[in-house]
Amino acid sequence: MKNLVEVLVKSLVENPDAVVVNEVTAEQSITLELRVAADDMGKVIGKQGRIAKAIRTVIKAAAAKENKRxxxxxxQ
Incomplete structure (x- = not known):
């Protein structure tokens, strides 16, 4: 999951070196904390959160195969 988010976000932003993803694992869930440069925050979120929602949809579909949340x- 962590690699998938990194690849997706690094392709969107202008400063891919500033992309950091921390993975916190629990029993049935994984929390991914995404940090990007302040200038790239709007590109990751998108208008009305559409890009962020799309990223969440992709990782939820990938996680469904592993029976994870x-x-x-x-x-920021």
Missing amino acids: VILEII
Whole structure:
């Protein structure tokens, strides 16, 4: 999951070196904390949160195959 989020987000932003994803694992859920540069925050979230919602949809579909629950938090 962590690699999937990194690949998706790094392709969207102008400063891919600033992309950091931390993975916090629990029994049935995984929390991914995404940090990007302040200038790239709008590109990751998108208008009305559409891009963020699309990223969450993709990782939830990938997590469904592993019977896990994934939460993506975008942190500034």
